[in-house]
Amino acid sequence: MAIVELEKLVKDYGKVRAIHGVDLRIEDGEFCVFVGPSGCGKSTLLRMIAGLEEISGGELRIDGERVNEQRASERGLAMVFQTYALYPHMTVRQNLAFGLENIKTPKDEIARRVAEAARMLQIEAYLDRRPKQLSGGQRQRVAIGRAVVREPRVFLFDEPLSNLDAELRVTMRGEIASLHQRLGNTMIYVTHDQVEAMTMADKIVVLRDGRIEQVGSPLDLYNEPRNSFVAGFIGSPRMNFLDAVVETVNERSVVVRDASGARFETSVDGAGLEPGAAVSLGVRPEHVTFGADGGKPVTVQTIEQLGGNSYLHCVAEDGASLAAHLPGQTAIRRGDAVNVVFRPDFTHLFRKADGVAQKRLVVGEAVS
């Protein structure tokens, strides 16, 4: 049982404010991912929860109990570090046992838990080796094992996969996810990789410059990003944005016109929009379709054919660039002139001034 609550949490480094009053509630057993570009404060926030960074203001509660003043060693949390941070002078077994020895766990209990964690993570064969004799993936497992044996209230992960190669990262991602399912503990996971966030999280917290931009389930964030930052951050390749002005505001849609004069209809609520208002039309690469006429004329600049997927990069005459993601293989060639068309229920509209999204009335992804 562990509910983590952050209330107006603030972190100051001297005169610089790194975290600007974050409010968040992480439910028991939830897999919560903090995601954001580097320097957004996600690691700082995690370290504040861990107790490794002092909290400058606000309140942090675990299971309703204020823990601001508790040391890291008293909070009953376990953390997996980006650098693994295995004790190089101890064997794997000693690494795993260290935390339990510190809380005076009986010897046979330590042995039992170490054996269990080692079996679960398949590191039994290396128990008597030193960390430097292990490969990156094995070290990562040991680091996770060190957290598991402690049976903590909350697991904290600080970019645990960023030092692994791509293939191993995918494997470990699955292992951490299945670990969460087996143990059912609350987990807080920090990453800058939105794919990790999308695949593992129950709840994603998108951070920018020490502020929460949006909290929600992966698909909520994908389907209904609150602003252009979240829209651009979630999804790969990132969403295309076209500068446009509002032409007409209808009851169930808004029609916009971009710099080249192309018109697009988008199924969003037009509340607060006046004709002539500067907006940004957002469309994900996977929702770009090509038509013979209508839409916006563009030239195909590069094509990446991956066999199962094709990525096209197009440039319009007005300088706007567009990425498109087509399933399967395509007959379109480099240099072809094509027209891109967007379905109204697959588009997003953001106010130019503050990037805030207009509410989508029909969410095409959820319907089709």
Place this chain on the structure above:
Amino acid sequence: MAFSFLVRTRGRGRFDLADWLTWAYLVLAVLLMFGPVLWVLLSSFKTEAALQEYPPTFLPVAPVTATVEGYDEPLQLFRVTAGEHEGRVLAQVRRIGLMSQMVDPADPAQKFQVNINDRVPERELALATENYSVLFERFNFGLYFWNSVFITVVATIITVLFNSMAAFALSKYKFRGRTLVFVLIVATLMIPPTVNLVPIYLVVSQIGLVNSPWGVIWPAVATPTGVFLLRQYMLTIPDDLLDAARMDHASEWKVYWRIVLPLSAPALAVLVIFSVMWRWNEFLWPLIVLNRSEQFTLQLALNSFQGDLQTSWAPLLATTVLTLLPITLVFAVLQKYITTGIAQSGVK
């Protein structure tokens, strides 16, 4: 393998000029550094008489004597180099002016007169081990040795403990004025030790530590060099390791004792070597603080062999050799740690 190590060359193939120069330079350095040590070692096995001899010999040789019938004392043997008895080995009975009266040990009845310039003393290799045994029988070497060992070991343990704790705080804790504290500590290096001598003596005598080994130990344990050395090394230990230990319920003491200290082993070894050398070889401060001979360290005992009028060279040299031994051993045992860095290996 040792041979291939010795004949390694700079590039591929044959010895070139640079290799020869390197060899010459290294051989010269070895001679310069080990020559005196070897000289002391060999001389420590010479008898008092051989030590007084001029010109001095390199090897510990002693004049050969023979017991000749009709003479109570053993007579010294000489080889005649010129004159009618050239080539014979004769025993000298007495010397009268420039002439020496000699007999043939095989035929004592016959006496010869030989010019002293026409004969050289016969010598043989003789190790005067009594130089060493006398140290234990007459000079109470064991006591001085124990005094030195006690001061060195205790002072080194305390030095390592105090300096590493200071270095831990200075390298791993962020607090206001930490740079200032560090600069102050390092700045004390600029004060010559002789300037401190009188004030420290006053403090030590006020506390009543004169004529106690603790009077030598306490003033020496806080060394700016040690703090500097350890701090620089501890800066290279990743903070993540400390944080990981804290997440593992480790108290700050445990972080220091179980994580930082073992990972600083190479730097600690260097400090141990330094500290052992400093304390073992220290002379001036013990000379001031320790006045009673039963408190003397080896260095003070060595000094006491050297009187105003005469110096007992044989025991002095033997003690010097025995004094050199422990420090050589410490260095030999710990030197491999100096080059090993184990802190980085567990991370990444």
